[in-house]
Amino acid sequence: MISKKMEGLVKNSSVIRAMFEEGKQMAQKYGAENVFDFSLGNPSAEPPKEVREAMVSILMEENPLVVHGYMNNSGYEDVRAAVADSLNKRFETAFTEKNILMTVGAAGGLNVILKTLLDPGDEVIVFAPYFGEYNNYISNFDGKAVVISPNTVDFQPNLREFAGKISEKTKAVIVNTPNNPTGVVYSEKMIMAMAEIMYKAQDAFGTSIYLISDEPYRELAYDGVFVPYLTKYYENTIVAYSYSKSLSLPGERIGYLVMPDELEDFEDIAAAANVANRILGFVNAPSLLQRTVGRCALVPAEAEVYNRNRELLYGELTRMGYEMVKPEGAFYLFIKALEEDDRAFCQRAKKYNLLVVPGSSFACPGYVRLAYCVDYTMIKRALPAFEKLAAEYQA
Amino acid sequence: MISKKMEGLVKNSSVIRAMFEEGKQMAQKYGAENVFDFSLGNPSAEPPKEVREAMVSILMEENPLVVHGYMNNSGYEDVRAAVADSLNKRFETAFTEKNILMTVGAAGGLNVILKTLLDPGDEVIVFAPYFGEYNNYISNFDGKAVVISPNTVDFQPNLREFAGKISEKTKAVIVNTPNNPTGVVYSEKMIMAMAEIMYKAQDAFGTSIYLISDEPYRELAYDGVFVPYLTKYYENTIVAYSYSKSLSLPGERIGYLVMPDELEDFEDIAAAANVANRILGFVNAPSLLQRTVGRCALVPAEAEVYNRNRELLYGELTRMGYEMVKPEGAFYLFIKALEEDDRAFCQRAKKYNLLVVPGSSFACPGYVRLAYCVDYTMIKRALPAFEKLAAEYQA
Numbered sequence: 001m002i003s004k005k006m007e008g009l010v011k012n013s014s015v016i017r018a019m020f021e022e023g024k025q026m027a028q029k030y031g032a033e034n035v036f037d038f039s040l041g042n043p044s045a046e047p048p049k050e051v052r053e054a055m056v057s058i059l060m061e062e063n064p065l066v067v068h069g070y071m072n073n074s075g076y077e078d079v080r081a082a083v084a085d086s087l088n089k090r091f092e093t094a095f096t097e098k099n100i101l102m103t104v105g106a107a108g109g110l111n112v113i114l115k116t117l118l119d120p121g122d123e124v125i126v127f128a129p130y131f132g133e134y135n136n137y138i139s140n141f142d143g144k145a146v147v148i149s150p151n152t153v154d155f156q157p158n159l160r161e162f163a164g165k166i167s168e169k170t171k172a173v174i175v176n177t178p179n180n181p182t183g184v185v186y187s188e189k190m191i192m193a194m195a196e197i198m199y200k201a202q203d204a205f206g207t208s209i210y211l212i213s214d215e216p217y218r219e220l221a222y223d224g225v226f227v228p229y230l231t232k233y234y235e236n237t238i239v240a241y242s243y244s245k246s247l248s249l250p251g252e253r254i255g256y257l258v259m260p261d262e263l264e265d266f267e268d269i270a271a272a273a274n275v276a277n278r279i280l281g282f283v284n285a286p287s288l289l290q291r292t293v294g295r296c297a298l299v300p301a302e303a304e305v306y307n308r309n310r311e312l313l314y315g316e317l318t319r320m321g322y323e324m325v326k327p328e329g330a331f332y333l334f335i336k337a338l339e340e341d342d343r344a345f346c347q348r349a350k351k352y353n354l355l356v357v358p359g360s361s362f363a364c365p366g367y368v369r370l371a372y373c374v375d376y377t378m379i380k381r382a383l384p385a386f387e388k389l390a391a392e393y394q395a
Numbered sequence: 396m397i398s399k400k401m402e403g404l405v406k407n408s409s410v411i412r413a414m415f416e417e418g419k420q421m422a423q424k425y426g427a428e429n430v431f432d433f434s435l436g437n438p439s440a441e442p443p444k445e446v447r448e449a450m451v452s453i454l455m456e457e458n459p460l461v462v463h464g465y466m467n468n469s470g471y472e473d474v475r476a477a478v479a480d481s482l483n484k485r486f487e488t489a490f491t492e493k494n495i496l497m498t499v500g501a502a503g504g505l506n507v508i509l510k511t512l513l514d515p516g517d518e519v520i521v522f523a524p525y526f527g528e529y530n531n532y533i534s535n536f537d538g539k540a541v542v543i544s545p546n547t548v549d550f551q552p553n554l555r556e557f558a559g560k561i562s563e564k565t566k567a568v569i570v571n572t573p574n575n576p577t578g579v580v581y582s583e584k585m586i587m588a589m590a591e592i593m594y595k596a597q598d599a600f601g602t603s604i605y606l607i608s609d610e611p612y613r614e615l616a617y618d619g620v621f622v623p624y625l626t627k628y629y630e631n632t633i634v635a636y637s638y639s640k641s642l643s644l645p646g647e648r649i650g651y652l653v654m655p656d657e658l659e660d661f662e663d664i665a666a667a668a669n670v671a672n673r674i675l676g677f678v679n680a681p682s683l684l685q686r687t688v689g690r691c692a693l694v695p696a697e698a699e700v701y702n703r704n705r706e707l708l709y710g711e712l713t714r715m716g717y718e719m720v721k722p723e724g725a726f727y728l729f730i731k732a733l734e735e736d737d738r739a740f741c742q743r744a745k746k747y748n749l750l751v752v753p754g755s756s757f758a759c760p761g762y763v764r765l766a767y768c769v770d771y772t773m774i775k776r777a778l779p780a781f782e783k784l785a786a787e788y789q790a
Contacts, residue, residue, distance in 0.1 A: 119399055
């Protein structure tokens, strides 16, 4: 007697999560060292030591009624100010605590802002390949996802198609850079062109179109690549951030929304997002974690660990003949499957205890995603399996 | 350009939360010791010392990649088993980890189960007075709240009206005992009569009707009153629990759902709730807090602190002529306003720096709620203000 909507959702539930569970079962069966699980974006780097130090010191020194109590639904004022400052220092922005709403991770933040913005039937544009959960978040509020097809040459967004599909029904556009699943970083030129299309559309339709920048991977960028801060290119930009990857805290569910003063209807949006955070059942972001990230807002991410993995895996897979764009950020490789059917390819990979996720889950069939936020030695152990898998197709 | 639904929600947003913010402002203006804020259910007792000990020891001893990492969306298996055991020990139930889903507080749990169950237009019965947020949670999934009017004699549910309003459209019934805002505990006799009505309705309509027991106040019960465990009286019962009050962790957002094996369609419901937890953006309950409550599942609540407040406030207010039912649980007093318009009464109370919440916010006009989870000395300091307020009406 579950709801009709949930029936469909359970049936088509997350392939990634199913693999994560399967990986654990396989590890029990074959031994953890013989299973090569590249399925889930679960950081392999421990949280920086500052995180534990901050937590213990907060627990020992701060008033427990404050540390564990209710606060404004948007979060502690001092934490929001610390987050704003940390952004201003790094990106030459001018945010204050008013612009920050602490959230239950980026997933919580995306739900809050979509609840705030969407009326039933409103369209939200997404660029394939994209994180499949966006479909669910948009559907939670009866919005309609409009998918821009993938550009498999360099995995930058297909702006021609974007310009054609943006319409008077478009309420929001979600971008994710550095990107899951490709690892590609959208260039500044690309962002400027995208902003121009959106400004033109706002003028043409007399509507407000919000750019939602989902950026849990912001700090995971390699080779000194420039990752533009999107609020500086388009006024109606809202940022959804998570500390899941940068501080290796995915289970803790801590992140924030940035809602700049420049937003059209800023006051209404900030007030509504505060209410949405409460009534969706989050109430507020977990309090000890808020206080922790307040203290750690400028602690750098352990990007070098993932960079090392990236170099090894990209180099070796390329040598074996796999095709991919070299990622500049995040901790994913998006490789071309060795047969047309990416799901069949993933099944075949399992024969070698290799767990990878079909591109179909990201609206980009024919490819598969490898999460390389894993132990370096596991990558080394997995290389023969990738080699055998490739050999199957050469036979 | 916020959504139409949110426009209405912002306008009619939480009176309680507005007061919480107003109380902080008044404290700045008049000095904290001169403001008597009885508005919010924010525990005044510190978390039991076992909580901090558990947190520090988890941070020092357990693997940080496990403590802060992703786990099954339903929560860590060992934590869920510990929670199940703690229930079995206290209530002679027979739950296992399969029956437990860790949630972002009870608010998160209620949203998860309503998402799981409700199709648009499905009715959910609530008994006035009730926590106003239920309206929002039900509306999140396009359900319809059907309100049973209050029985102001003893604030037990009005079963005659319940029997008349339960229908083929009823998908769920929410009860909250010990009750917010009255502090009343529903008697075993009452629960049995309620279950009988629900069983009959299921038979008559050929439907499944789920009883959702929202019980964050379970451990806050006084004078040895018996608080029935509802899964034992009605098979289709789901429990939403929070550690906010029992362990004084409201800001941490940690609780759980109990979904017993006896539920009709148990497997489907448990699977769908797992998916709902993910796609609503919770993903999972905060991980360190999960591990903490797993260790503290049998730590008793500091009920005696609140009992002392209850005795003082009930005794003194009764002496002054205020009318109320003596609460047996939770940390609220629900007193009759001294004029018909409870909102006007609350405004008048503010003249004496007394912050109390109008019963209208709980669908029970003519009454006001006092949250006595406050410092004992504040209650003492507030008594002259209550006296002056009463005197205004006697003049």
